[in-house]
Amino acid sequence: MKKLLTRHETYVFLAIVVFSIIITSINPSFFTIENLFDLLKSYSLMGTFAIGMLFVLISGGIDISFTATATITGYVVAVLLLKYGEGLNILSVFLIAGGIGILLGLFNAVIIYFFKIPSIITTIATLNIYYGILTVVSKGKWLYGFPTWFGDFNNIRVFTLYTADGNPYGLSIITVIWFALILIGWFILRYTILGRSIYAMGGNPASAQRAGFNLLGLNLFVYSFMGLMAGIGSVIQALLVQTVAPNSLVGKEMDVIAAVVLGGASLTGGTGTMLGTILGVTLIAIMGNGLTLMHVSSLWYKVIIGFVILVSVGVSAYRSKRSTRKHIITEVN
Amino acid sequence: MKKQMFWARFLSLVVVLSLLAACAPQAQPTAEVKEPYEIAVVVKITGIPWFNVMETGVNRAASELGVNAYQTGPAQADPAQQVKMIEDLVAKGVDAIAVVPNDAKALEPVLQKAKEKGIIVITHESPDQVGSDYDFELIDNVKFGEHAWDQLVEHMGDSGEYAVFVGGLTVPLHNFWADTGIAYAKEKYPNLTLITERIPCGEDQELARQKTLELLKAYPNLKGIVGFGSLGPIGAAQALKEKGMTDKVAVVGTVIPSQAAPYLKEGSMKEGILWNPGDAGFGMVWLAKYILDGNKVANGTDIPGIGPVTIEGTVIKADAMMDITPENAESLGF
Numbered sequence: 001m002k003k004l005l006t007r008h009e010t011y012v013f014l015a016i017v018v019f020s021i022i023i024t025s026i027n028p029s030f031f032t033i034e035n036l037f038d039l040l041k042s043y044s045l046m047g048t049f050a051i052g053m054l055f056v057l058i059s060g061g062i063d064i065s066f067t068a069t070a071t072i073t074g075y076v077v078a079v080l081l082l083k084y085g086e087g088l089n090i091l092s093v094f095l096i097a098g099g100i101g102i103l104l105g106l107f108n109a110v111i112i113y114f115f116k117i118p119s120i121i122t123t124i125a126t127l128n129i130y131y132g133i134l135t136v137v138s139k140g141k142w143l144y145g146f147p148t149w150f151g152d153f154n155n156i157r158v159f160t161l162y163t164a165d166g167n168p169y170g171l172s173i174i175t176v177i178w179f180a181l182i183l184i185g186w187f188i189l190r191y192t193i194l195g196r197s198i199y200a201m202g203g204n205p206a207s208a209q210r211a212g213f214n215l216l217g218l219n220l221f222v223y224s225f226m227g228l229m230a231g232i233g234s235v236i237q238a239l240l241v242q243t244v245a246p247n248s249l250v251g252k253e254m255d256v257i258a259a260v261v262l263g264g265a266s267l268t269g270g271t272g273t274m275l276g277t278i279l280g281v282t283l284i285a286i287m288g289n290g291l292t293l294m295h296v297s298s299l300w301y302k303v304i305i306g307f308v309i310l311v312s313v314g315v316s317a318y319r320s321k322r323s324t325r326k327h328i329i330t331e332v333n
Numbered sequence: 334m335k336k337q338m339f340w341a342r343f344l345s346l347v348v349v350l351s352l353l354a355a356c357a358p359q360a361q362p363t364a365e366v367k368e369p370y371e372i373a374v375v376v377k378i379t380g381i382p383w384f385n386v387m388e389t390g391v392n393r394a395a396s397e398l399g400v401n402a403y404q405t406g407p408a409q410a411d412p413a414q415q416v417k418m419i420e421d422l423v424a425k426g427v428d429a430i431a432v433v434p435n436d437a438k439a440l441e442p443v444l445q446k447a448k449e450k451g452i453i454v455i456t457h458e459s460p461d462q463v464g465s466d467y468d469f470e471l472i473d474n475v476k477f478g479e480h481a482w483d484q485l486v487e488h489m490g491d492s493g494e495y496a497v498f499v500g501g502l503t504v505p506l507h508n509f510w511a512d513t514g515i516a517y518a519k520e521k522y523p524n525l526t527l528i529t530e531r532i533p534c535g536e537d538q539e540l541a542r543q544k545t546l547e548l549l550k551a552y553p554n555l556k557g558i559v560g561f562g563s564l565g566p567i568g569a570a571q572a573l574k575e576k577g578m579t580d581k582v583a584v585v586g587t588v589i590p591s592q593a594a595p596y597l598k599e600g601s602m603k604e605g606i607l608w609n610p611g612d613a614g615f616g617m618v619w620l621a622k623y624i625l626d627g628n629k630v631a632n633g634t635d636i637p638g639i640g641p642v643t644i645e646g647t648v649i650k651a652d653a654m655m656d657i658t659p660e661n662a663e664s665l666g667f
Contacts, residue, residue, distance in 0.1 A: 029550045042543050135408055140380015144592055155575070167577040241538045241571065243564075243592075246380055247409060248539065292547035297530040299502075 006323075008264035008316050012279040015312070016286065023290035030286075030293045033161065034169045043285040044178040045236050047278070049256045050263075051185045052229030054277045057260055058189070059222040060202035060269025061112065061119035066230040066256075067249040068130035069104045073097040074234030075134055078143040078244035085147030093150075097231035104130060105227020109219040131250050144243040154239040174236055181232065186274040198222060202269030258305070259284050262312050283308065369401045370428040372621045374614060375418055376406035377435045381536075382589045383563050383610050384433075386667040390614025394622075402618045410536065412436035412503070419443045429453035429621035431469075433613075436503045437462050453624050455617050458506040460648050467630065467647050469617055471608040471639070472654045474506060478513030480654065481585060481606050482522070485557050488583035488603040492524030493556035496548055498569070498586070500535040500562030507535065507561040514559065528552045535562020535586075538571070545572035549582070560586030567592060570601035594662040605657030611667065612639050612653055620649065 004010050024031040049066060056063045077097050080088060104126075112122045157170030189195040200208040201218050209215055238244050263280025265272025284305065291301055374391050376384040388404040395402040407414035412435040420443055422430055430447055434440050437459045444454050444464030456465040460474060485495060497515070499507035511531050518525045528548075534540040541564060548555055549572070560566035566586035570593075573579045579601040588605040596602040616636050623630065630649055633641045642651045657665070 027551060029553070032550075035550055038546050042539075042546070045539075131408075135380065138380070139385075140408070141385060142380070142382050142592075145595075169576070237539070241542060241568070243538055243567070245538070247378065248537065251409065288543075289547055292529075292544065293551045295529065295551060298532050298534075298544065299530065 006319075008319075009273065009276045009279055011315065012263060012276065012283055012312065015308070016279065016283050019283070019286055019290060023286070023294055027293040027295070030290060034163060035289070035293075037169055037171055037175070039285050039289055040175040040178075041172040042240070043281055044172075044174045045233055045240060046256055046259060046284070047178050047281045048181055048229050048233040048236055050260050050277050050281050051181055051274070052226035052233075053256050053260045054263075054265055054272050054274065055185070055189075055198065055222050056119075056226050057257075057265040057267065058202045058269060058272045059198045059218065060205060061219075061222065062257070062267065063105075063108065063123045063223060063226045064120065064253050065104075065108060065123040065127040065130060066226055066233075067251070067253050068127045068134070069101050069227050070230040070234035070237070071246055071249050072104065072130055072134050073100045073231040074238055074244045074249070075138055075143070075246060076100055077235060078146070078238060081146045081150060081238075082143060085150070088147075089149075090153050094232060094235055097235045098228045099231070101227035101229070101231025101234075102224040103227070105224035105230070106220060108227075109223035112223070113216050113219045127250070127253075131246075134246055138246050140246050142243055142245045146238070146242060150239070151242055154242065174239060177232070177236065181229070182274060182278065189274060194218075194221065199270060202271075204270070255284070258309050262309055264316065369399055370622060370625050372400055372402040372429045372431065372618050372625075373422050373427045374402065374404040374431040374433075374617060375415060375422070376404060376433045377415070378410040379404075379406040379408060381563065382592060382667075386589070387433075387610040387614035389667075390609075390611035390616075391618055392614075393611070394615045394618035398619065398622050400618065400622050402621075404614065406433075407435075410435050410501070412439040416440060416443050419447065423447045423450060423452060426450070427452060428625055429455065431455045431457065431617035431621060432459075432465075433457045434459045434462065434505065437505045438503075440464065453621055455621055457613055457617055460509070461505070465647070466624070467620065467649050469613070469620055470648060470650045471613050471616065473650055473652060474509055475513050477606065477654055478510035479517045481510060481559050481561075482514040482518050482525075484585040484604050484606060484656070485559050485583065486522055486525070488585060489557035491522045494526045494528045494552055494554050495557035495559065496528055496552075496555065497531040498535040498541060498544075498558065498560040498562060498565035499531050499533055500565070501533045502531075504562070510561055511559075528555065534568070535560055535565030538564040538568040541565045541568025542572045543568075545569040546576070549573075549576060549578065555582055557583045558586070560584065560588075563587055563589050563592075566602055566605070567596060570596040574599065574601040588657065589667065590657045590662040590665040591667060593657065594659075597657070597659040597662050600659075605662070607655060607657055608653045609655070609665075609667065612651075615639070616651065 077093050108123055108126055111117060112119050156173040158173060158176055160168050160170040162168055197213050197218055200213055201215060259280040260277050262283060263276030287305060288301055292298055376387060391402050391404045415435050416439055419430060423446055430452055434456060441464045447454050454465040456462040456468045460468050460470060462468050497511050499511055515527060532544055534544050558569045560569055566584050566588050569584045573582055584602045585604050587607055593602055593605055616639055619636050630644055632643050635641045639651050639653060642649050
């Protein structure tokens with residue numbers, strides 16, 4: 001119990017519960033399975049990006065370029081779909097997008113590792129390069145009118161329920177994909193040497209190197225994993241809206257980083273959990289959803305999100321400051 | 334000795350070069366033949382279908398009228414970036430600038446500066462613009478706003494709850510149409526109820542989809558959505574289709590016909606309203622050249638392919654509003 005109280009996730013979870021109670025008391029339709037399924041589907045995109053971001057943040061880096069990576073992978077996939085639509089299937093689409101994402105991620109890692117440029121600078125630069133190249137090549141054209149199988153895949157539900165009015169809803173296949181990615185990420189972080197090494201590198205890169213960890217390998221893994229998530233995310237987005245617009249993702253990096261940080265990952269590396277990240281995404285999701293359901297003008301959304309992030313990060317910083325102080329006092333004694 | 338030789342050569346070279354430079358313009362007086370006018374069209378954001386179609390009009394005007402006209406714009410719909418681009422064009426000294434503003438207010442100083450330099454400034458979709466010579470509208474904006482609500486009522490009936498999407502709160506025309514339409518509805522359709530403030534999601538399909546899903550739950554009696562911004566109605570239609578509620582909520586608004594065609598056909602979107610952005614591109618360039626040639630725009634001035642215009646103050650209006658229906662959406666060519 002005491003251990004539970006020291007965990008950041010507990011507080012995020014409590015915040016979610018409090019917000020949920022407030023929203024439900026104003027509009028009961030918030031706390032319905034239908035709304036839950038809708039939210040899970042809509043936020044699968046942000047959630048997928050967040051998994052990759054969590055890995056990067058734990059490793060002590062940051063990746064701003066993933067939206068540009070996703071824009072490129074999404075665009076390539078869209079072009080292929082329009083050209084060879086019937087010859088592709090959903091698996092090949094994910095593989096192509098993921099593969100390109102991994103390559104772009106590797107490029108980031110190589111620059112960060114060999115030139116020792118801070119990851120934020122590197123990825124701001126590659127964001128511009130990737131996005132710039134895409135704008136030049138694509139002239140910014142939107143792509144739509146994908147083959148019907150691609151649209152149909154978006155509407156697959158693992159099981160289907162009906163509302164009182166007879167409208168169908170259910171757990172979307174897209175949500176299932178997101179859940180599978182969460183499980184994979186969680187397993188890597190928690191139960192593999194690779195995962196533990198990422199924590200070690202993020203906590204203290206110098207001692208991790210002395211302890212014999214392969215920092216190059218770890219960097220390559222972390223950024224290519226982010227690239228993979230960006231690639232998968234771009235397909236999820238294309239599935240969700242059935243349009244690939246070069247300007248629809250770039251600019252949303254901070255929302256994802258905010259969600260992961262909200263879930264307890266530290267920008268200085270070494271900390272963060274999959275559970276926290278899911279909670280962070282959930283909190284941001286229900287706030288956006290809840291405001292509309294409470295009949296609050298959506299113009300307030302950003303203000304409130306900003307405050308929540310500030311309070312959350314402030315509380316966790318205050319707690320870690322207090323715990324180090326306690327630590328020092330006990331050491332002196 | 335060697336050094337002296339060097340200087341002598343160097344000096345003679347300088348003399349020869351400067352002589353050449355001085356002669357050059359006199360040597361080829363024929364090169365001074367009037368250069369074609371340089372007319373830059375600066376749009377809100379590059380790459381979206383709407384402005385890609387506008388660009389085809391600009392390019393058509395360039396080749397038909399023999400002017401150096403081209404279209405440019407920021408990669409994001411960002412007022413600051415747009416201001417910067419226009420500043421660069423002013424510094425470059427183009428003959429005319431046509432702008433589709435992201436933020437009318439933000440552009441005032443830079444348009445003023447352009448005018449002081451003698452550059453002709455034409456805006457589009459910004460009737461109250463300060464700092465421009467003329468504003469060109471392909472439609473009568475009051476009629477357009479009212480017509481959108483007429484369409485809404487045609488498909489949802491003249492009573493019930495509805496919502497309004499705009500591209501952003503600083504986009505001049507979207508908000509003008511919304512203001513006009515809401516006021517018109519109060520007069521003519523008193524039983525319509527606007528459920529919430531207009532929602533700025535019309536240029537982001539994912540957001541429009543998500544907002545529509547939320548609205549459906551927050552306002553179970555919702556019967557209609559008017560969307561301005563080419564992606565708002567599409568996102569809304571998508572949400573309705575997912576929920577199987579295409580018969581319960583009527584979506585109308587501004588859309589690109591080819592993109593909206595499947596939604597119009599299946600009924601998740603009822604009807605669209607628009608003008609041809611290609612005409613807007615052509616018209617702006619045509620007007621710029623017409624004015625640069627020393628002509629004065631008057632009532633009845635005829636723009637080829639668009640028709641006669643009327644002028645009120647500095648606003649030049651043509652009447653090219655069109656309805657987009659399931660029947661014509663695919664044949665309009667953009």
